[in-house]
Amino acid sequence: MSTYFPKEGDIARKWFVVDAAGLPLGRLASRVARILMGKENPKYTPFIDTGDHVVIINAEKIKITGMKPDQKLYQRYTGYPGGLRTEAMKKRMARKPELVIEQAVSRMLPKNKLGKQMFTKLKVYRGDKHPHAAQKPELLAASS
Numbered sequence: 278m279s280t281y282f283p284k285e286g287d288i289a290r291k292w293f294v295v296d297a298a299g300l301p302l303g304r305l306a307s308r309v310a311r312i313l314m315g316k317e318n319p320k321y322t323p324f325i326d327t328g329d330h331v332v333i334i335n336a337e338k339i340k341i342t343g344m345k346p347d348q349k350l351y352q353r354y355t356g357y358p359g360g361l362r363t364e365a366m367k368k369r370m371a372r373k374p375e376l377v378i379e380q381a382v383s384r385m386l387p388k389n390k391l392g393k394q395m396f397t398k399l400k401v402y403r404g405d406k407h408p409h410a411a412q413k414p415e416l417l418a419a420s421s
Contacts, residue, residue, distance in 0.1 A: 282325065288326075290329050290330060291329040291330070291414075291415065292332065292409065292412040292413065292414035293329060293331050293332065293414055293415055293416075293417040294331075294332045294334060294409075294415070294416050295308075295334070296405070296416070297335050297338060298335040298338035298339075299338065299339075299340055300339060301339075301340050301341075301342060302339050302340070302341055302378070303381065306382045307385055309333065310385035310386055312328060312329050312331055313328040313329070313386065313395045313398055313399060314327075314328050314386065314387075315327030315329070324391065326391060326395055328395055328398060329398070330398045330399075330400070330412070330414075331398065331399050332400045333378055333400070333401045334406070334407055335403075335404065335405055336377075336378050336401050336402060336403050337374040337404075339374065341370070346365075346370065347366075347367060348366075350363045350365060351364045351366065351369055351380070374403060375401040375402065375403060378401050379396075379399065379401055382396070383396050383399075
């Protein structure tokens with residue numbers, strides 16, 4: 278008897294909408310990462326992308342606990358000498374809250390080509406409107 282591996286045609290991808298208002302960032306990110314990887318799906322296979330699409334709305338209303346808004350720093354390096362750039366979480370939330378959620382989720386996905394492919398199924402929006410109504414996304418129950 279051989280092990281069953283889902284083919285590309287066997288994978289039926291669903292669309293989910295998550296309202297991020299009042300949800301803690303880490304808990305939201307880990308739940309979304311599991312859905313993108315397909316771990317919520319009974320046909321989950323580690324080396325095949327069996328995940329679903331996720332649309333996150335109200336990104337600016339996410340709950341960040343403790344001292345993280347003031348103390349957490351996002352760092353990147355430009356590639357030039359002395360090119361280390363840092364930005365506080367409070368500043369980034371004011372400037373682009375979608376990026377905070379996207380980075381939290383992407384850092385929970387595999388660090389390879391498959392993880393990049395999974396990340397393309399994530400859509401994050403600042404307000405409560407999104408352009409994916411034609412896909413008829415289901416509302417995902419909030420768990421705090």
